[in-house]
Amino acid sequence: MSESYDLHTIPHKSEDQMKAPTNVQKASVSDFLFKFLVIGNAGTGKSCLLHQFIEKRFKDESNHTIGVEFGSKIISVVNKTVKLQIWDTAGQERFRSVTRSYYRGAAGALLVYDITSRETYNALTTWLSDARMLASQNIVIILCGNKKDLDADREVTFLEASRFAQENELMFLETSALTGENVEEAFIQCARKILNKIESGELDPERMGSGIQYGDAALRQLRSPRRAQPQGTQECGC
Numbered sequence: 001m002s003e004s005y006d007l008h009t010i011p012h013k014s015e016d017q018m019k020a021p022t023n024v025q026k027a028s029v030s031d032f033l034f035k036f037l038v039i040g041n042a043g044t045g046k047s048c049l050l051h052q053f054i055e056k057r058f059k060d061e062s063n064h065t066i067g068v069e070f071g072s073k074i075i076s077v078v079n080k081t082v083k084l085q086i087w088d089t090a091g092q093e094r095f096r097s098v099t100r101s102y103y104r105g106a107a108g109a110l111l112v113y114d115i116t117s118r119e120t121y122n123a124l125t126t127w128l129s130d131a132r133m134l135a136s137q138n139i140v141i142i143l144c145g146n147k148k149d150l151d152a153d154r155e156v157t158f159l160e161a162s163r164f165a166q167e168n169e170l171m172f173l174e175t176s177a178l179t180g181e182n183v184e185e186a187f188i189q190c191a192r193k194i195l196n197k198i199e200s201g202e203l204d205p206e207r208m209g210s211g212i213q214y215g216d217a218a219l220r221q222l223r224s225p226r227r228a229q230p231q232g233t234q235e236c237g238c
């Protein structure tokens, strides 16, 4: 599924320095590049989810994120190659103004709470309204109830979280960054929904702030001089 990936810590610096590393801004072999956010209270497992998705293993010693961290990975979804550019934001309140500056133009988000902490679940409404206000209007959000492996300590039921997701038009999965359960699925489901919206015309990758860019593969297709082909030699589009 994955073809390449990288994971960087972005030191908390100036506005200019808060952009993605330039070598990952354009997807070299992908059809699309999507900007993703991982948001939610501190300690819910956001960094561990990103690490599990990218490195396919649990991050043993995870400290609080300072500002933001960045990771990218190329995935295949519905016959398209998509580069995900993922911003893992600090959940601590004191970084809120810094992390909010990363929301703009995000196409997708993982909104994370901890199933063993009702406090992190109660905070979802605030995270959600921030994301809808500051990121792309059409941001696709998947709610992730993380630490599924700690079922014995559960404070939030699957049913109530799935109702919350339905009421707020979110996709929903319970995940475990520890075991890896549903981690890749969360990113893939979110990417798949964005692709579906592009195909149905609901999302326009060319609109400023959509959080979507064409990758080089798609640009090559767009630029190919189809009309210049002699009659009878045109490829079937199916």
Ligand SMILES: Nc1nc2c(ncn2[C@@H]2O[C@H](COP(=O)(O)OP(=O)(O)OP(=O)(O)O)[C@@H](O)[C@H]2O)c(=O)[nH]1
Residues within 6 Å of the ligand: 040, 041, 042, 043, 044, 045, 046, 047, 048, 049, 059, 060, 062, 063, 064, 065, 066, 089, 090, 091, 092, 146, 147, 148, 149, 150, 175, 176, 177, 178, 179
């Ligand atoms: N059992 C279990 N522990 C987890 C899981 N995910 C994360 N943790 C633990 O939860 C703690 C917090 O994880 P982080 O990934 O640092 O949390 P965060 O949401 O990134 O926190 P901030 O960076 O402060 O916003 C760490 O001690 C992790 O080891 C999980 O799925 N299961």
